[in-house]
Amino acid sequence: MKPLKPVEPEFIEDLDAALRPLIAHKKCILLCDEHTLEHCLPLLNTTFQHTLVIKPGEAEKTLAVAEHIWKHLIAWNTNRHDLLICLGGGVISDLGAFSASVYQRGMPFVLIPTTLLAMTDAAVGGKTGVNLLHKKNYIGTFAHPEAIFIHPPFLNTLDRHALIEGWAEILKHGLIADAALYRLISETALLNHIPDVSLLQRSIAVKTRIVAEDPLEENRRKLLNFGHTLGHALESWYLDRGKSVAHGTAVAAGMWMESLIANRMGFLGRNHFEAIAALIDRNFEPLMFSAEGIYSIAELCRYDKKNMQHDAINIVMLREPGHADIDGAASLEVIIDALNNYLECHRM
Numbered sequence: 539m540k541p542l543k544p545v546e547p548e549f550i551e552d553l554d555a556a557l558r559p560l561i562a563h564k565k566c567i568l569l570c571d572e573h574t575l576e577h578c579l580p581l582l583n584t585t586f587q588h589t590l591v592i593k594p595g596e597a598e599k600t601l602a603v604a605e606h607i608w609k610h611l612i613a614w615n616t617n618r619h620d621l622l623i624c625l626g627g628g629v630i631s632d633l634g635a636f637s638a639s640v641y642q643r644g645m646p647f648v649l650i651p652t653t654l655l656a657m658t659d660a661a662v663g664g665k666t667g668v669n670l671l672h673k674k675n676y677i678g679t680f681a682h683p684e685a686i687f688i689h690p691p692f693l694n695t696l697d698r699h700a701l702i703e704g705w706a707e708i709l710k711h712g713l714i715a716d717a718a719l720y721r722l723i724s725e726t727a728l729l730n731h732i733p734d735v736s737l738l739q740r741s742i743a744v745k746t747r748i749v750a751e752d753p754l755e756e757n758r759r760k761l762l763n764f765g766h767t768l769g770h771a772l773e774s775w776y777l778d779r780g781k782s783v784a785h786g787t788a789v790a791a792g793m794w795m796e797s798l799i800a801n802r803m804g805f806l807g808r809n810h811f812e813a814i815a816a817l818i819d820r821n822f823e824p825l826m827f828s829a830e831g832i833y834s835i836a837e838l839c840r841y842d843k844k845n846m847q848h849d850a851i852n853i854v855m856l857r858e859p860g861h862a863d864i865d866g867a868a869s870l871e872v873i874i875d876a877l878n879n880y881l882e883c884h885r886m
């Protein structure tokens with residue numbers, strides 16, 4: 539496992555050639571899910587000593603599945619000089635990287651993200667994790683891969699819905715740190731297509747720049763949590779009820795509400811909030827919850843890992859597209875007001 543030095547993702551045309559020097563003289567274990575086994579593995583000609591296939595979906599991002607991975611690594615006599623190759627979306631990169639980062643105190647791993655969301659966000663930045671008791675990413679490590687290979691042809695087998703999910707994080711990158719990227723996005727009629735490589739590179743660059751400045755999230759990296767305080771609370775609320783919602787959809791709803799909070803608290807102009815809300819409503823399915831759920835979702839925000847004090851909920855405060863402040867503090871009442879407003883505006 540590499541020390542805490544962020545790794546720059548590389549855009550790769552020939553994945554087999556890129557893997558060759560990394561896998562030479564090593565036992566290589568491929569981790570993928572049933573979908574990436576079907577759609578992504580056929581694009582590779584590399585042979586792996588072992589392949590471990592898990593079920594797809596957020597419900598697999600657990601300690602139990604990590605244990606399943608560790609048991610296979612032991613059965614295959616894997617040691618900490620071997621290599622785990624994670625081929626998949628954010629679930630595979632979070633889970634695989636976490637499992638590798640603690641196996642025998644850390645074995646090397648390579649991330650090959652296959653969803654737009656994982657290419658632009660999940661695989662970049664060295665955060666690994668699994669969910670526990672329906673709390674998102676509560677158990678995890680900071681650990682960097684040997685390499686992150688971005689191979690855009692993987693995006694060809696994603697459906698429209700999966701692409702929209704990735705656009706949520708691209709939008710976040712524009713809103714927090716790149717006004718020109720936000721303008722490009724807002725000029726796009728619908729966010730349901732494969733982005734140009736240049737736009738994808740621009741989005742990844744926002745993340746790598748912020749991570750390089752603050753790898754351990756002590757300061758500026760907290761910006762990347764925009765939309766995630768409420769987004770993660772919504773995901774946890776749904777998981778508690780046995781359903782999972784797509785991460786990007788939850789983050790989009792979170793960005794809607796956190797922009798409203800920034801507006802209500804006097805940081806973000808009304809015109810900006812309305813433009814952001816309209817863009818999100820045009821592209822993302824609304825996430826509905828019961829009026830009775832509002833208090834529980836707001837309470838879940840208290841469990842957010844970013845909170846420093848128990849009476850205030852930490853959120854990223856958007857000032858205008860391209861500029862945001864870390865360590866904004868919102869009261870439970872303000873969060874409840876945003877949830878009420880979101881529900882009111884999206885009621886059928």
Ligand SMILES: NC(=O)c1ccc[n+]([C@@H]2O[C@H](COP(=O)([O-])OP(=O)(O)OC[C@H]3O[C@@H](n4cnc5c(N)ncnc54)[C@H](O)[C@@H]3O)[C@@H](O)[C@H]2O)c1
Pocket residue numbers: 571572573574577578594595596599626627628629630632652653654655656659660661662663665666667674675692693694695696697700703785786
């Ligand atoms: N570590 C981080 O910094 C970070 C950042 C953002 C998100 N995340 C995490 O990422 C996860 C969400 O990632 P995701 O949206 O990629 O989810 P995912 O991994 O569940 O992938 C979504 C679906 O697409 C399928 N799939 C993957 N690649 C495919 C392809 N090329 N063709 C067809 N189907 C394919 C998967 O099997 C799955 O069914 C969440 O758990 C979230 O918490 C982590």
